Amino acid sequence: MDKKIEDKLFTLKYKTDSKCHLHPDEAKCLQCLEKTCTIVCPANVYSYNETDKKLTVSYEKCLECGACRIACKYINWEYPQSGKGVIFKKS
Amino acid sequence: MAEENLQNKIDVIVVGAGPAGVSAAITVARGGKSVVLVERAPFAGAKNMYGGVIYTHAAQEIFPNFEEAPIERYIAKHSYVLLSEKDSTQISYKNPEHEKNAFVAIRAKWDKWCVEQAMKEGVYFAPNTLVRELIVRDGKVCGIKTDIEEYYADIVIVADGVNSLLAKQIGLRKNIKPKNAALGVKEVIKLSKETINKRFALEDDKGCAMEIVGKPLEKLFGMGIIYTNKDSIAVGIGVSLEDLKKQKMKPYELLDKLKEHPFVADLIEGGELVEYSAHLIPEGGYNAIPKLYTDGAMITGDAAGLVNNVHFEGTNLAMISGKFAGETALAAFEHNDFSSNMLCLYAKKLENSFVLKDMKTYKDVVHLLSGRCSSFLNYYPDNINKFFNIFTCADGEHKKQKFQKFTKDFFVKRSLSELFKDAIAGIKIVFGILK
Ligand SMILES: Cc1cc2nc3c(=O)[nH]c(=O)nc-3n(C[C@H](O)[C@H](O)[C@H](O)COP(=O)(O)OP(=O)(O)OC[C@H]3O[C@@H](n4cnc5c(N)ncnc54)[C@H](O)[C@@H]3O)c2cc1C
Ligand code: SF4
Ligand code: SF4
Numbered sequence: 457m458d459k460k461i462e463d464k465l466f467t468l469k470y471k472t473d474s475k476c477h478l479h480p481d482e483a484k485c486l487q488c489l490e491k492t493c494t495i496v497c498p499a500n501v502y503s504y505n506e507t508d509k510k511l512t513v514s515y516e517k518c519l520e521c522g523a524c525r526i527a528c529k530y531i532n533w534e535y536p537q538s539g540k541g542v543i544f545k546k547s
Numbered sequence: 548m549a550e551e552n553l554q555n556k557i558d559v560i561v562v563g564a565g566p567a568g569v570s571a572a573i574t575v576a577r578g579g580k581s582v583v584l585v586e587r588a589p590f591a592g593a594k595n596m597y598g599g600v601i602y603t604h605a606a607q608e609i610f611p612n613f614e615e616a617p618i619e620r621y622i623a624k625h626s627y628v629l630l631s632e633k634d635s636t637q638i639s640y641k642n643p644e645h646e647k648n649a650f651v652a653i654r655a656k657w658d659k660w661c662v663e664q665a666m667k668e669g670v671y672f673a674p675n676t677l678v679r680e681l682i683v684r685d686g687k688v689c690g691i692k693t694d695i696e697e698y699y700a701d702i703v704i705v706a707d708g709v710n711s712l713l714a715k716q717i718g719l720r721k722n723i724k725p726k727n728a729a730l731g732v733k734e735v736i737k738l739s740k741e742t743i744n745k746r747f748a749l750e751d752d753k754g755c756a757m758e759i760v761g762k763p764l765e766k767l768f769g770m771g772i773i774y775t776n777k778d779s780i781a782v783g784i785g786v787s788l789e790d791l792k793k794q795k796m797k798p799y800e801l802l803d804k805l806k807e808h809p810f811v812a813d814l815i816e817g818g819e820l821v822e823y824s825a826h827l828i829p830e831g832g833y834n835a836i837p838k839l840y841t842d843g844a845m846i847t848g849d850a851a852g853l854v855n856n857v858h859f860e861g862t863n864l865a866m867i868s869g870k871f872a873g874e875t876a877l878a879a880f881e882h883n884d885f886s887s888n889m890l891c892l893y894a895k896k897l898e899n900s901f902v903l904k905d906m907k908t909y910k911d912v913v914h915l916l917s918g919r920c921s922s923f924l925n926y927y928p929d930n931i932n933k934f935f936n937i938f939t940c941a942d943g944e945h946k947k948q949k950f951q952k953f954t955k956d957f958f959v960k961r962s963l964s965e966l967f968k969d970a971i972a973g974i975k976i977v978f979g980i981l982k
Contacts, residue, residue: 460799460803461797461799463820464734464799464820464823465823467820467821467822467823468822468823468824471589490792492792495791495792495795495796495797496730496788496791496792496797496798498730498732498798498799498825499825500797500799519824519825519826520594521730521825521826521827522709522710522827523728523730523788523798523825523827525710525722526722526723526724526725526728526788526827527725527788527791527792529722535587535677535712536677537677537694538587538675538676538677538693538694538695539587539588539589539674539675539676539677541594542594543588543589543593543594544592544593544594544595544596544654544655544822544824545593545653545655545822546653546655546735546779546821546822547595547596547597547653547654547655547733547735547781547822547824
């Protein structure tokens with residue numbers, strides 16, 4: 457399925473921000489069992505690697521919907537800087 | 548305001564150039580006050596997605612020349628579709644007298660057009676400008692802080708959408724709870740105008756709005772939509788964030804499931820995916836509406852949770868709430884009073900209009916429906932399809948036997964207590980609406 461979401465995201469234009477706007481609390485992520493962020497995100501931004509116990513945040517794919525910030529209270533969530541981020545043209 | 552740089556002082560600042568913000572800004576400009584409309588995107592609409600329907604009554608109220616806007620199609624046909632595993636039942640409603648009640652528009656074009664109209668009427672538009680926080684002094688909102696500068700105003704109208712970090716900052720609301728939010732994901736699929744007209748049985752530029760419930764979304768509180776653009780169609784779902792969490796389902800996989808259902812697959816066959824998008828919908832309804840104003844500020848549209856989820860209305864509530872906030876700002880200038888005492892007029896205007904009246908009427912519906920979603924959005928639709936399967940199928944078997952089995956199954960597969968609970972919820976919904 458992962459390829460499918462990448463194909464979907466490929467249709468979008470982004471003005472990629474120079475810095476990440478999504479800041480999960482790493483200490484909480486280590487203890488987190490649900491990993492809800494990896495489920496609800498419509499852009500597959502979060503992925504968790506079991507072996508090195510690390511949450512990867514591909515912020516450049518973000519659609520700025522806010523689902524992760526509502527679903528998990530441990531994400532310090534901001535908008536990308538002025539004018540940066542995703543651009544919808546046909547939605 | 549002696550200490551502030553006068554160059555950075557204006558009468559009203561509106562944050563967010565969606566339907567709520569643009570309506571507020573144009574109303575203020577029409578009343579002769581100076582107003583700046585601030586938007587974080589490079590152009591209005593670039594961050595915005597929705598199902599697709601704009602309601603004429605609201606569009607006309609704010610933009611009397613709305614017919615010049617980039618409208619995709621007027622909605623001449625409304626269809627309601629119930630899906631089972633493979634089969635489907637569709638009910639369509641058409642009324643030649645109501646063909647101009649609503650239309651489909653693309654936000655990147657519609658929002659942009661609206662802002663262009665507002666600029667013509669004197670609104671100063673500031674794109675590429677993220678508001679980081681509101682400036683509050685002695686408990687009164689008196690300006691905004693952007694990435695670069697500070698700007699001051701007598702009134703700030705907050706129209707920053709569903710996540711409204713700004714309303715949260717000034718304590719007017721808290722974060723939405725997952726049960727009070729739905730996530731919408733959508734694909735726009737390109738097809739020729741002729742193909743669309745044929746598949747949806749439409750003539751010329753007439754359009755269709757389709758709402759879908761049933762199987763692919765089973766176990767979740769949510770529904771699907773298909774709306775026709777000129778030469779593309781939008782296929783999307785809106786599902787409870789809480790249910791996505793609980794059922795551990797990825798939103799785009801659910802959308803793919805809907806697209807794979809034979810009913811939908813036939814409609815989109817051969818089409819090319821041209822854009823994918825996602826956005827949250829406030830689902831808390833009337834009971835979750837926060838305080839709508841404070842000294843120096845009002846919150847409008849999605850930021851205030853003003854959405855009628857039963858009828859898929861959001862843009863019209865946003866536009867009218869924006870207009871009321873603009874009118875209230877003008878009244879505040881007349882009385883030279885920007886305190887809560889004056890701005891409570893905004894809440895009164897909303898209470899006396901369809902915005903809060905409708906939301907009040909439906910205050911328990913979403914809650915009751917979501918509590919019984921496995922029945923109302925799944926079991927009953929499935930049984931309607933089963934009924935039609937028997938009704939339409941000639942296979943040489945005795946019909947009476949088939950209907951007897953259908954009736955028996957209907958009661959066996961769902962316990963009497965469950966059916967009773969459904970009936971109670973149904974009655975509560977009807978009485979809640981009519982009382
Ligand atoms: C999937 C889905 C389907 C829907 N379908 C329909 C439908 O068919 N018909 C309908 O009427 N409604 C529908 N709605 C609801 C409708 O889209 C919203 O109610 C409406 O857009 C709300 O308008 P708004 O102006 O309050 O907020 P928005 O349209 O969200 O606008 C907010 C604006 O503020 C900007 N902004 C946010 N924060 C800042 C900041 N800090 N600084 C500067 N700018 C900022 C954003 O970029 C955005 O442009 C749907 C919603 C969704 C998600
Ligand atoms: S961001 Fe939240 S949901 Fe995701 S791993 Fe960390 S704590 Fe868990
Ligand atoms: S804001 Fe939306 S798209 Fe961005 S990371 Fe969070 S859930 Fe994913």
